[in-house]
Amino acid sequence: MNAHRKMDKPDSRNRLDDMRQGLVGTAMDRPDGPLKVSGQATYAHEWDVPDMVHGVLARATISKGRVTDVARDEILADDAIHAVITDDRLLRRPAQGGANEAPPQGSKQVDYFGQPIALVVADTFEQARHAANNLKISYEAEGNAAFDPEAAGTETDKPEDDQLDQGDLDQAMRDAAFTVDQVYRTPGHNSAAMEPHCAIASWEGDKLTLRGSYQMLNFNINELADALHISPDNIRMLSPYVGGGFGSKLGLSAEAVAAAIAAKEIGRPVCVTLSRQQVFETTVRRSETRQHVRLSCGEDGVLTGLGHECLVSNLPGEEFYEPVTQATHFLYGGKNRRLGIEVARLNRTCGGSVRAPGEAVGMQVLENAMDELAEAAGIDPVELRKRNIPEQHPEKDIPYSSRRFTEALDEGAKRFGWDQRNRKPGATREGDWLIGHGMAGAARINVLSEAKAKVTLLADGSAVVETDMTDIGTGTYAILTQIACDMLGLPADKVETKLGDTDYPAGPGSGGSWGASSSGSAVFLACEEIRRKLADKLGSDESDLDLADGKVGTGDSAQSLADILDGEEISAIGHIEPGKTLEDWQQATYGSYFAEVAVNAVTGETRVKRMLGVFGAGRILNEKTATSQCYGGMIWGIGSALTEELAFDSRDGHIVNHDLAEYHIPVNLDVPQIEVVLLKERDEFASPIQAKGIGELGICGAAAAVTNAIYNATGIRVRDYPATLDKVLAGLPDE
């Protein structure tokens, strides 16, 4: 039984507001929480598979060229070593998110330093690692590798459908009362998820079971099948728990294919896990960016022109590029617009999706430029943004769906005490510390993805939700349980949500913030169908069904679901597809950030003292997990502003700081008390449950609030991220 909905029309029924069980929106604890904190949730590397051996990938130590020899015999002389795999099917690069097919394969060609070349399989992980470390690989290096996106000789190309030239920006700049014309740079990032990538492959005849850590099983299974040249029908992938992804596990990476090939070859299950260094070198990185921003406005601060022209990088042949201008297209007005992306082709670790690709870096810079414009025009930064919120999409003739940008700005300003802020840069000092305040807007596109979920109301009146959707630490187990509970009138302990198994109906995967609203809608639709069947049994209308606590109705006339089911079970598959509402309305989520920083007048060190985020993202499904997503985004925003940077060696393009000691994500002491406020919102255009994505919104501009506050504290504009102390120091007066 299938309940299918293509989102061609808005859905303003707001049905989840009417359900008496009332779990949706609450801060319900995660059902998986106790398992995770007590070590009982099984992550990829923790499966106890009998007879399993271990593989470790050996890496390229040149940046471009060909492998001429792998000295496998030396390694294989050791009895503990089972195989040295140099199969043409090994992945040379990770798959991009949603690729649905194998990425470039065959490791004889070397495209970047650190690329996987071979898999060494041994009895133990330690033996395999030692052998892989000492595997002699010979190369024929090519001398024309490129490592610097801005170097004169570097090849670049411009993706055709991401260039906009509307009106006459140059003229608008000349005619404007106030302008900003600046170049900003943001560094590369690694997802740095807590759980390194890992896969355990085991074969029974032609059937492969792959236990791994992946975000999008519905696509990953096809990528794996294509890479191995087998049918996806012969594969089962399991990722019930994923220790963070942030984009790095959207597409299949080298360990999965290597484990599958090795397991087949030696006839035993093989576990391949990446070291932290390999996670940095062989999974996708966020591209560094060079962003040229031009803003022009009249005396009233209303934008007349907006330019956002960006240079990013990736390996030759990769279609993905960091979509830096994604939110710039719709956030602010301005008739004259020039937006564009240029991609430099480099021999460096593959670029790909890292949390909020596009907005994470684009909004960060756009919101710096808006701060500069506010100052130039002498207009309050909050007010400047409000004056530039367009009625209609500034480039396409379409309206906006629900948009709570103004409210987020006003509410944030009120709660933060924005009217009490420093107005003059560099004017407030406490001891050695200069105090400053800054704010920024948040915006992120909203996406609905095709998703299926099966819900079964069992004869005993409990229910099971099944989808291959993943929970990457985001709260999927909780929110799908909550939706099913409310729709079927069940308490939380009567619904079991089962995820991360490709034997279940195909979910949307976790990525691009679409997971909750898409898989949630599929569960919602399945539950509606079950309600219809229940109503049929009762001879009533589905819309009249009053379900709560396992019963229909209230008081003495209440009937238990188990009685109504009378030994039967009802199951339905919900199937949501995106439709016209995604094309005909500009859908996005919005918010605001406010930050107070202290900058040390002696050392240039910046510490964030407090930070507030106010967000509107449609219906909030779980207040706790949604808030946690925003915390995480804002913390990464602090890292983006102050510390995080992939350092590449300029001579061979290798990632120099490829561990968590020297790649500085914020630690507890870098993170102050963060306040997150979620605005009440229902977006009828977004999904049947009026929810939008919230997983990435917290980072989309957060760093700008911090660097704008640094400017307010010191009078120093750092336009080259991160704002490490050396960049601030250069502008500080002598003590």
Add this chain to the structure above:
Amino acid sequence: MKPFEYAKATARADATAQAANDATFIAGGTNLLDLMKLEVMAPDKLVDINRLDLSEISETDDGGLRIGALVTNSDCAADKRIRDDYPVLSRAILAGASGQLRNKATTGGNLCQRTRCYYFYDTAMPCNKREPGSGCQAMEGFNRIHAILGASDACIATYPGDMAVAMTALDAEVEIEDKTGDIRHVPVQEFHLLPGDHPEKDNILESGDLITAVILPPPVDGKQIYQKVRDRASYAFALCSVAAIVKMDGDTIDGVALAFGGLAHKPWRDEAVEELLVGQQPSAELFGKAADQLLAEAQGYGSNDFKIPLTRRVLISVLKEATQTGAAS
């Protein structure tokens, strides 16, 4: 990780005998195990010294303290005698690593902590420290955390620790027992070496030498400061740190000890800087001269150029704070 033998030492003589026979000591292992996993270090044999009786902090006859080599960083920093009489040491230790690491890391092991040079940590890179004669990739590479003082053409790595910087300012000594059972004392200041032509040698320890303790001299008067500047608020190595012990006599600087971390292959101490300050009245001009003296030979290598102005500012600021009369330390 290369396969290795593992033995537990039952007595100091047993430990030094095994070490003389090419074994490497392991205590907390917080640095060594990481290096072994990466095969930056690949010892054939480990001698576990954790069972030796070296975990006490005791008072010495002359009123100082003897910190056993196996005293953990956490215990050392929390010891009341150290907090009261040697606050610069307690603060320096707490400025380093994380709580978990400090619980495991030991006093002797911390002295032997190796550089964090990115190229040292990557066995695909030439590195004179890891593989003598192979070259230095840091010099013309990414060298944000590298030395500005005392570097050589062979190596620009820094000693990364905090504890030894404070110990250097305190004129502490390292107690070492050799394979014959002889005990010698070496000032912490002389324990670490400059890289010169042999950057593979971090310190003066010879085969079979076992650090048994660090001896602190009797407490000295004066204000004690440890200031550490780093890229994030915690769990980052010093870009520059200063351990300062300054005694004032009225308006005059009566005594001063300054040691610097994050700048060189060893905790850096410059007697000329201290001599320049002693007997003088504090002034911006004086502090500027002290910074000039300290940094006269300083050299940046690109990404670490900022350490020169940074160190200047930090030194001046620390001296200002240390010479303010009336305030408690």
